[in-house]
Amino acid sequence: MTARRVLVWFKRDLRVHDHAPLVAALAHDDALALFVIEPEWLHSPECDGSHVDFVLACLTELRAALAVRGMPLLVRVGSAVQVLTQLHNEVAFTHLLSHEETGPGWSYGRDLQVVAWCKASRIAWQEFTQTGVVRRLRSRSGWAQRWQARMDAPLHLLDGKFVAAVTLDQPALPTLSSLGLMPHGKKLQPPGEKAARQTLKSFLQVRGYDYRKALSSPLSAEEGCSRLSPHLAFGTLSMRTVHQATEVAIGSAPDRALAYSLRGFAGRLRWHCHFMQKLEDEPNIEFHNFARVCDGLRENDFNDHYFSAWCEGRTGYPMVDACMRSLIATGWLNFRMRAMLVSFASYHLWLHWRQTGLFLARQFLDYEPGIHWSQMQMQSGTTGINTLRMYSPTKQAQDQDPEGLFIRRWIPELARVPLPYLAAPWKMDESLQHMAGCMIGVDYPRPVVDDKAAIKAAKDRMYGLRQTQEAREEAGAVQARHGSRKSGLPPSGQRRKVEEPPTPRAQGDLFA
Ligand SMILES: Cc1cc2nc3c(=O)[nH]c(=O)nc-3n(C[C@H](O)[C@H](O)[C@H](O)COP(=O)(O)OP(=O)(O)OC[C@H]3O[C@@H](n4cnc5c(N)ncnc54)[C@H](O)[C@@H]3O)c2cc1C
Known part of the structure; x- marks a missing residue:
């Protein structure tokens, strides 16, 4: 044989x-x-x-x-x-x-x-x-139940040793320079499976308490979000492991506050696969608008000057620039601020999502194509089915960074600008600019576009298009193919018997 x-x-x-x-x-x-x-x-x-x-x-x-x-x-x-x-x-x-x-x-x-x-x-x-992605999926109906069944299935435990009958040379791994790549200069999250499990453990036991409150501000999200995304993207943790550990943590949480917080997190794990499913079902969304009625909307309007200002964190809008500089330095940004960066690029600057999406894909350590391209299009208004969200960068600064700590950390030019002007420093008069050591247009850029005028123009274009018969008809088709359905599932922590303390084997020795 x-x-x-x-x-x-x-x-x-x-x-x-x-x-x-x-x-x-x-x-x-x-x-x-x-x-x-x-x-x-x-x-x-x-x-x-x-x-x-x-x-x-x-x-x-x-x-x-x-x-x-x-x-x-x-x-x-x-x-x-x-x-x-x-x-x-x-x-x-x-x-x-x-x-x-x-x-x-x-x-x-x-x-x-x-x-x-x-x-x-x-x-x-x-x-x-x-993951929960289903190949050759016929219909989105029942998808959430299938996701649930997959995620609840037993973990694959490696019991035993391999026999390698052949011995082959295992040369040292290549380096970035031997692969012809430049140093990236980012301060990255710790890599590897051990770090992934440690990150999961610290989130479920300690950091997850404030998850829902911490999500939106880039200051609190750094610690209060799970930070599992690069591990899920490169598979140092399986989605099933995260899901099962989360269900157990909810079921055995020492108080209701932690259980409540972790339920918010558990729901997002399904989103991960929900968005990936869109790319699986329609690979073209990496390149083309979900709603083809949006073709031509931005394609011929690309402004290279705006694009460079946005990529370099020099738009003159401090919250946008601080987010971009922070992302470039760390490879990570929380959801709300990612959405704001894209909204600013797509609506204020009217840049096409493909070019801005490629730039962001390189910056995000957790680049996951299915989530990324779906979100790029959602935040740019080209899915045809999602509510249009146009973020005001000055309001986001006031809401998410009310003391200006994040802006001052990432934009040292603005360190001495008084708090009331920090979200909109161009409003300082000349003497105040002198006192703050920050001349607008010299030390820090003037706004590349006028906020109100840019948003008005974007709204006119977007809502004008959405109201056409063609757009409405296409939205129905996109919804049928990609839209989420009501899951009908009971809340997290109540689906499985989580009262019993898990044996290490059942949990795949999760925190070993
Ligand atoms: C324009 C844009 C591009 C994005 N690109 C990516 C990407 O390339 N890779 C990526 O993993 N996430 C992406 N996201 C979604 C989200 O911002 C990140 O998943 C999240 O910030 C990662 O941090 P975390 O692991 O601490 O998240 P947590 O809030 O702790 O969430 C845990 C996990 O749930 C999933 N999740 C959370 N929010 C979402 C969401 N809105 N959509 C889909 N899955 C979600 C992720 O797998 C995440 O790791 C993008 C969002 C936007 C607006």
């Missing part, structure tokens, strides 16, 4: 816990693992050195964790089919196991090539689900 040699192909699932392909590999005669650093990824317009840096650090930890379990992890640079072909010549694997991926255009194209290659090479490629 021919030996069954299996190759586990790691992609955006850089963990050993709750990893279905790894567990399935245990049933084979011998197994090895692969991560491919694909030039298509490195050269894609949404890839940044910070993403690669994070992944390389995760791979270092993963390689050590797999070695303990007897599985070598090969890390090779090249196009997927090219690397698979070469490896197949070296070790003649018979099976390929991986997780499903809902990725951008280039990874979708790569998957089609791998399917064809596997067929031609007689390799059995098995893909496993890892």
